[in-house]
Amino acid sequence: MNEIKFINVGYKDAENEILKGITMEIPAGYIHTIIGPSGAGKSTLIKLVNRLIDPTEGRILIDNTDIRDINIIELRRRIGMVFQQAYLFDGSVADNIKYGPMLKGINNIDVKHYLDIVGLDASYMNRKVDDLSGGEAQRISIARALANEPEVLLLDEPTSALDPASTQIIEDLIMNLKDKLKLTIVWITHNMEQAKRVGDYTIFINNGCLVEYGVTKEFFANPKSEISKLFIDGKLTKGEVA
Template structure:
């Protein structure tokens, strides 16, 4: 079976206040896999994934989803197709059900099976009427994922979704994402600072340093046999600040 490219960056740059945040990013991400993104703090990882669903636009270059320039797509439809989950759950005030119904209601869908989406993220039906402020951090993150799933996305962007969680809650989220990939054939782009997590969940791994793509490979090969010296230094925790490709 031939792999289909879901996302592609073509010579993408992003600058802010005269500072280059991303420089000449060119790569393709095949459909149906988890792509983990690692790199030093401030390397441009979060900016990179925000460009995919147009929370930001590149200064130069083109980003494609399913072969279409994202700038040519209706931004609301794009953000339903390419959902995003942040480090903090960022839930709206109200009940769990209110949050899950929110996106579909905006698009005119009224009969939303809230329990279906709760089940997808491993929460039982009793959660639907709970106020989100009463949930634990791990439960809130699962509700955030359920809210994103209710929009029927094809891609999910995950910006360090477990970094604020305890180890047990992090494991639940990891297992959930792995199951969703298998059951729904979704494509995930997952930023993580935890290299052990990247090794556990990633099918492919990208290293971003100083706004540039240093290396992109299947995760097992990426960590076992890095092609670039800078990759090896990063994996070993020896990469000095300001290192470049």
């Protein structure tokens, strides 16, 4: 089990109310795509899940435990995150994949195993990260996250900077990981076609509010909200509210 619950979650910074009253349950073992206009609060939402920031209102639970009651280092091992740009440490591919387990005192990690998972062969182990293509670097960042054996994987537009071929590789990889490792995956995307392809469920956020959340095929075929319809059709005016 790795169900995530949001209970009336809000977030304000010094100047703006970014998220408002988010309440939803994210069931375990599926890919949940988050869509919405730029500035809607999508990245803020997933940063709350592994406590890069904390909500200013409400609670977030994983397996019915408030995430603030979980040691933050343990929480971030359980909830991996991959960003839009692949942020890799200086050194080799193996150095990056070994990093998380070594912090736990595990020094005999099988780097090849994690390379296999992301579809790269053992020849990459000693490659310097500066020598990787964008798609290869993103796959290594996923391998590094997986080396901590997370229950949840958060993806903040992981393919937006990649070419179509690399994007397809990452999409296939993530869908395979869901089935193979039974991960709960939360994936932000601006690409509607990608959301349709990869998402089991779709979460639509606008102006910091949860507008609609449901099975992806049903969401795109029969959106319940007029705002959702406008967004799907590319006609949503900035600032328009539900």
